Amino acid sequence: MVVTVVTALAAVVRLMLGPSLVDRIVAGSVIGTMLFALILLFGLLLDEPMMIDVALVYSVLHFADMLIYAKFLGRHRGFM
Amino acid sequence: MILREILSAGFLGLAMFFFLVTAVGLFRFRSSYARLHIAGKCLTGGALSSILAYLVVAPRAAVFARLVIAALLLLFTNALGTHAIARGAHHTGVDIDTLESNSMEGTPFDPRRGPR
Amino acid sequence: MRRTLALLISGSIVALGVTTLMLTGTLSDAIRPVDYTLRTVRDTGAINAVTAILFDYRALDTLGEATVIFAASSVLAFLAPRSSASMLSVRLSMLILYGIAFLLPFIMVFGFGTIVFGHVSPGGGFTGGVMLSSSVVIFAVVYSVGGQQSYVLPILVKKYVENAAMFVFVSLGFIGLFSGGAYLANALTGIPLGEPGSLLSGGLIPLLNIATGFKVGMGLALIIISLFAE
Amino acid sequence: MIWVTLALVTLLVVIAFYAVICRSVIAAIVAVGVFSFVVSAIFVALRAPDVAMTQAVVGAGLTTAFFVIALDKTEAADDQESR
Numbered sequence: 001m002v003v004t005v006v007t008a009l010a011a012v013v014r015l016m017l018g019p020s021l022v023d024r025i026v027a028g029s030v031i032g033t034m035l036f037a038l039i040l041l042f043g044l045l046l047d048e049p050m051m052i053d054v055a056l057v058y059s060v061l062h063f064a065d066m067l068i069y070a071k072f073l074g075r076h077r078g079f080m
Numbered sequence: 081m082i083l084r085e086i087l088s089a090g091f092l093g094l095a096m097f098f099f100l101v102t103a104v105g106l107f108r109f110r111s112s113y114a115r116l117h118i119a120g121k122c123l124t125g126g127a128l129s130s131i132l133a134y135l136v137v138a139p140r141a142a143v144f145a146r147l148v149i150a151a152l153l154l155l156f157t158n159a160l161g162t163h164a165i166a167r168g169a170h171h172t173g174v175d176i177d178t179l180e181s182n183s184m185e186g187t188p189f190d191p192r193r194g195p196r
Numbered sequence: 197m198r199r200t201l202a203l204l205i206s207g208s209i210v211a212l213g214v215t216t217l218m219l220t221g222t223l224s225d226a227i228r229p230v231d232y233t234l235r236t237v238r239d240t241g242a243i244n245a246v247t248a249i250l251f252d253y254r255a256l257d258t259l260g261e262a263t264v265i266f267a268a269s270s271v272l273a274f275l276a277p278r279s280s281a282s283m284l285s286v287r288l289s290m291l292i293l294y295g296i297a298f299l300l301p302f303i304m305v306f307g308f309g310t311i312v313f314g315h316v317s318p319g320g321g322f323t324g325g326v327m328l329s330s331s332v333v334i335f336a337v338v339y340s341v342g343g344q345q346s347y348v349l350p351i352l353v354k355k356y357v358e359n360a361a362m363f364v365f366v367s368l369g370f371i372g373l374f375s376g377g378a379y380l381a382n383a384l385t386g387i388p389l390g391e392p393g394s395l396l397s398g399g400l401i402p403l404l405n406i407a408t409g410f411k412v413g414m415g416l417a418l419i420i421i422s423l424f425a426e
Numbered sequence: 427m428i429w430v431t432l433a434l435v436t437l438l439v440v441i442a443f444y445a446v447i448c449r450s451v452i453a454a455i456v457a458v459g460v461f462s463f464v465v466s467a468i469f470v471a472l473r474a475p476d477v478a479m480t481q482a483v484v485g486a487g488l489t490t491a492f493f494v495i496a497l498d499k500t501e502a503a504d505d506q507e508s509r
Contacts, residue, residue, distance in 0.1 A: 021450070026116055026162075028459060029123075030106065032460070033127050036154070041092075046473065048475070052146045054478050056149070057479050059154060061483060065486065068491055070164035070168040149302075159295075160299075163289070318475040323483050326483040423499075
């Protein structure tokens with residue numbers, strides 16, 4: 001769990017100094033998926049299976065966000 | 081029961097290894113597409129491993145079913161999302177061939193691309 | 197034009213009714229915010245404390261929030277011109293088209309499940325409604341190519357569903373009023389609360405959940421699609 | 427457990443500062459989306475799955491979609507110097 005948070009911090013650094021927009025979106029998606037795993041681990045440790053619902057909702061909204069980013073990226077040429 | 085817990089710990093270690101590889105790859109790779117690649121593959125592996133770590137110690141059948149649904153959803157959404165973003169990046173004109181396409185942290189102006 | 201006029205009249209009638217009920221409604225039976233987490237299961241029969249507060253103790257506030265979304269979507273559905281959407285003109289790849297076609301029913305079923313099981317598990321009307329609207333928005337994002345837009349439902353059907361859900365929500369409140377309690381009262385009306393933890397429990401809460409879910413889902417889908425179409 | 431929560435709060439502060447400081451609008455939007463994801467994870471760590479779900483839905487899903495659509499509608503996205 002500590003490793004997950006540390007790697008998420010590393011991804012945050014990539015989000016901050018990522019030179020292009022694609023890098024920032026990738027870093028955001030990495031953080032999102034890591035927190036998805038982190039929520040599952042919280043459910044495992046706290047012994048509350050309710051957390052899986054939260055993780056599912058998380059995953060679906062993450063996907064919608066990524067699709068909208070992809071549309072935005074495909075529209076703006078030379079935006080990088 | 082003890083076998084299940086050992087298996088769960090093993091999957092957790094695998095997940096942490098995948099996450100570390102993802103973080104290292106985010107920093108070491110020079111190109112956006114390589115970063116997308118590692119976000120699509122290693123990260124899915126890590127999250128899938130942590131789902132499996134919960135799956136082998138799942139207390140009830142309902143939890144098991146939800147975890148299976150979560151694993152399928154994760155497989156589909158991560159792959160599709162990274163594919164969509166890579167395609168969008170290709171449309172916007174991020175180069176594939178140049179390895180150092182993102183090595184302009186210090187330069188305020190790149191004549192090939194315009195100002196940052 | 198007649199349709200828009202009819203929608204306008206129905207919307208204003210609902211808004212007037214809501215305003216009157218807010219002015220005349222729950223001035224009695226005030227509950228102090230003391231120990232909600234201890235009392236919710238005994239009072240309402242719902243396990244999820246947030247849903248219990250949203251749809252039992254503070255149901256009138258929920259009605260106000262629903263009215264906000266209702267007004268926003270009504271105005272946007274009238275005002276937004278249906279020109280070609282610029283953001284939707286990018287074609288996504290074939291892989292995504294087939295993948296979404298496989299994935300979208302699961303998202304919809306998950307949204308419906310979140311709505312229906314809102315009082316026994318995390319979630320509820322708003323969350324499930326946003327899930328439904330996100331599935332509608334994903335459909336519109338992915339399958340609209342080159343200026344022509346494709347929707348799951350036509351816009352007017354969405355508007356009618358939203359109106360009907362709002363009407364159901366408002367009229368469910370009258371049950372409490374007619375049986376001697378306050379507007380939108382739950383346990384005072386004598387509706388059986390049921391076993392806490394089973395699907396049929398919580399009195400009015402599941403019905404209000406379903407109404408709110410449809411309303412929020414259709415309303416947000418309408419708002420976002422209107423913003424897409426500019 | 428408390429250390430993980432504290433680390434998440436640190437993450438939150440870093441992301442919030444970045445979202446304020448950075449000059450590109452779309453990077454700020456990405457940062458705000460990540461911010462609400464982290465807030466949702468903190469709610470899960472504090473054993474409030476209902477609030478976490480609502481936060482994830484509203485903050486990450488709706489707000490990001492609205493911001494991206496609004497940025498797409500404005501001229502600033504096409505303007506190169508505005509980043």
